[in-house]
Amino acid sequence: MEWGPIILTLKLAAATTAILFVLAVPLAYWLSRTTSRIKPVVEALVSMPLVLPPTVLGFYMLLAFSPQNAFGDWLDKWLGIQLVFSFAGLVLASVLYSLPFMVHPIQSGLSSLPNTLSEASYTLGKSKWTTLRKVLLPNIRPSLLTGIVLSFAHTMGEFGVVLMIGGNIPGKTRVASIAIYDEVEALNYGAANGYSLILLALSFITLLVVYLINGGYLKRFTV
Amino acid sequence: MEWGPIILTLKLAAATTAILFVLAVPLAYWLSRTTSRIKPVVEALVSMPLVLPPTVLGFYMLLAFSPQNAFGDWLDKWLGIQLVFSFAGLVLASVLYSLPFMVHPIQSGLSSLPNTLSEASYTLGKSKWTTLRKVLLPNIRPSLLTGIVLSFAHTMGEFGVVLMIGGNIPGKTRVASIAIYDEVEALNYGAANGYSLILLALSFITLLVVYLINGGYLKRFTV
Amino acid sequence: MIELNVHKTLQSAQGSMELHVELTVEKGQFITLYGESGAGKTSTLRMLSGLMPPDKGSITVNGTVWFDRERKTNLNPRHRNIGYVFQDYALFPNMTVSQNLEFALDRKQDKTVVEDLIATMELQQLRHRKPGTLSGGQKQRVALARALVRQPGVLLLDEPLSALDSAMRQKLQQYILEAHKKYGLTTILISHDIGEIIKLSDKVYEMQNGKIVRQGAPPDMFGLGKTSAKFRFTGEVIRIQKEDVVYVVTIRIGNDAVKVIADQSEVSHLQPGDKVAVASKAFNPVIQKI
Amino acid sequence: MIELNVHKTLQSAQGSMELHVELTVEKGQFITLYGESGAGKTSTLRMLSGLMPPDKGSITVNGTVWFDRERKTNLNPRHRNIGYVFQDYALFPNMTVSQNLEFALDRKQDKTVVEDLIATMELQQLRHRKPGTLSGGQKQRVALARALVRQPGVLLLDEPLSALDSAMRQKLQQYILEAHKKYGLTTILISHDIGEIIKLSDKVYEMQNGKIVRQGAPPDMFGLGKTSAKFRFTGEVIRIQKEDVVYVVTIRIGNDAVKVIADQSEVSHLQPGDKVAVASKAFNPVIQKI
């Protein structure tokens, strides 16, 4: 068993979650505030990536990002970014695929906050951005946590999209989920169990620590 | 193209979402209230099904539910329930797999509610159950919606677990996601696009209607 | 009869506060908890209603043990038959005004009580509104109405009228008093308004720092005990004006102002805002209803 | 100077309410909005502060247009340089008391103002506490302190002292008044407490049903204009006792109670709770500082 895929998975999950967070917060904020008529359309669209089987979604992404395609070609020529069979592509695909897991919880958290919080902040001369950062987000911690945990865990386990876009290249796009999948496919149940256990254990410990900190159980250590 | 898989998918998603809702509400309620030491452990466990690749999770479920196995055998002999290659098995697998999508949002919704709401209800002589049903849940509508939408959409698109447990039997366990997958594998991109479009369109319309109703845009029609 | 003897340590980042309250309220009595901000008044009501478990002690109401640390008894709030007006109202945002009241109905209770309360609290116009769009005073009235729906044995009022204008306030004071008498309630009020306390309550407990430091009949507690046919008022200097050789001092007493003639020596140590007593020896007043 | 002339239709399930407020406040003036629950006082402050857009009209403050429907101007609340004490406090639950105040600091502002306010409002003990664990009055003090941190040009106070005991209330009234004078603030207060209004404000506007129905100097508004050297008080009957052939009527006036002798005919139409006026013709009072 190799550690490469596991480290790659953690990198992918971390990068995806971080990017998703940065993207989802403004989107969720906009959705929670807007009275625009297109709001329900955007809300529905955000969930769309979930509806297709991951492999199929991956297939369509493959078509879209491929250098054979105008868009992929443009990216390649002008920005030098290759999205197929590269780590960058995996990240982008995972971000698209896990978008609803980050956006929806944050949006519902924001829309449950009483208006007076942001109003009070505005009357104190603070901008929307400061208000969001210092007042709103800290008060929806459970929702942020939900978004982060769901996105992180989902990216860890996802392999349909990743396999299609990434192509299972060791050290580059061969994440743990694909490695396990391969071992299972090869009837190497022992190795598959090994990977699974490590993945489960790592995730369990990560999540446990997150929840312990969140629950204040680790106060003693964090003071 | 056949409609069978699409109808089966909708049935599966509806059944899974309904069952998940019934299971997740008490669990989320317990998690949002308890001060038990095992709370962070349970919280972490709830997310575990996400961490494994769906096919692998499906494989482990296959092992567990197989009639060769003590548990599967017991189910078969005593309750007459066959979980492998049956619709019931698909539902169970989907429920397990989508559990975090329902539990986490509801939990974060419940824990964001001010305590005084339930306190007021108790002082009015209402039970915990009545309080949950009439006071707490109606006040976390955005979170419930998030849970339902994520679970529903995720079940629509999921096929790794479903394929493993279900065995792709036409009319019984052959859901749309598998059908699309098959067409893509067979390089039948035309048919795959057809299925995908229908699935996307159906889901989009469903979600749009949900969000329109939720946003009060359809008030005129619902009065 | 309420017999309450509870201890509670309220933990906080900065030190802790020892709450120790001993209180006996006769059935049908109307008492008031009075005292400075943070003295422990709300906490006392919360322990009585079962929303906050005491660390030690016991609570017995009409012979039933509601709480006893020793005997490990802790009656569920829902079985305590109380009505509670929360300081922050705690209305249910998902329900309209009517629904908030109807939610409080007991299974077999008649709906007419809701109608009566809506009329009394002048909520007719608001009955189909959600709390989110109500003004502060409107919310407070709904909260009071909701607590009264069940005609509970014990009524707990945490500053129930603080957001109301004086006309509405007087009206609802009257209503509370009538309901208290009519249904034989035992009522505990938290209020900062001395007039209100004197008008409503049989006994006042003053709390300070988690303890009851004084108790007694309202007039005694607020220095009204030594009343006499003599006129002696406490008031506040509003203005001091020089007029010819004398000074005219305007003093606010209650909602009235009087002008008093004073000489240089009298005003030299006075300034607007000062609390003063005004007294007279010979006085034969006439009462006139207004 | 604040010139406000706004229209707003407040929609609700049951009919709608027309709010139309016209108001001119001089720079440095201290005015009070007074009126029954739901009259539109809070809504007026919300429009002035930019939290609720009026349907029509304009708001000009010290020559700057804050809002003008015609000219499509609508200054962001954050640029209006106001301090706002919300009726429901609106403290930030994620921050401690100190942090709530520090958050309000302007970029270049000195931190000492926070320390001063913490001391004035007696919040030292609470500085590291989160709002969730504060009592009602404690929250209210934090809210007031927070609104004062920026020493804003316009101070908007929505029942800022309603949850405080009278000692604290008096103290903070004094403080508000001093701050108002010291920093040359223009202050708009919403209050139901007549004593407070008289003490603090230069002018009172009475609102009813979304309109200003009366305005004037506080003493005039509350019928204190016709003061004279005569003693004439309004009060409330607390008790009527028969003693021998006469009746002793106990009347509460402000925080004092007086006993007045009355005969059968005088008391026949009186009962406890009645509002009465007490007057005397010959009276030569003495003032005594307490």
Add this chain to the structure above:
Amino acid sequence: QPATKSRITVATAANMQFAMKALATDFSEKTGIACELVVSSSGKLTAQIREGAPYDVFVAANMKYPNTLYNDSLTLSSPDIYAYGELVLWSAAGNTRPTIDLLTAPGTEHIALANPKNAPYGTAAIEVLRHYGIWEKVKDKLVYGESIAQTNHFITSGAAEVGFTAMSVVLSPEMKGKGKWTEPGPKTYTPIAQGAVVIRRKNTDTRNAQRFYDYLFSPEAGKVLKDFGYLVDE
């Protein structure tokens, strides 16, 4: 002229992976060219190669996928058949050797096979069933795996009592000795022709890929393939 790569990537259909591992090792030892296997379903690999996946050689499980690529001019030449796959009837449960009769027995509730839509072993299994005239009888017992690999899971987990798989599976080191298997008999199905192609790639030297391709058709490779249960043209 780009530098010669000392490492090639071989896209391998799932059912070939056991044999390919042995072949790749042997090839690397002989030539010093490192060989990386990317194992996936033929369908996915085909889609990826069309979009420029960095694979040098494609070893498929049938002729359809390499032919598609050839028709798209993505290969150096038309695909050649390097081996024929053989089908077996396999059962992991019990100790009885599975027979065709077992399929119709009442105790057999599920028969696993690969999805005939995109796996050649599935098509072959259907042919076998039709050959014995039991298709109608067993139709409702059939459960389909996404690939031959998933069919194996159905069988090894015991979820399906019996199923059709590739002989290469039951002869693989991982599965050797697990359960019992029989061959359904010659001429009961069309031999499963498996083709390979060298991928045409821009800016990449294909010489090493061609060497591997040639090796695949060499007698040494043929011997290895035979050991793994494939038929090889001689």
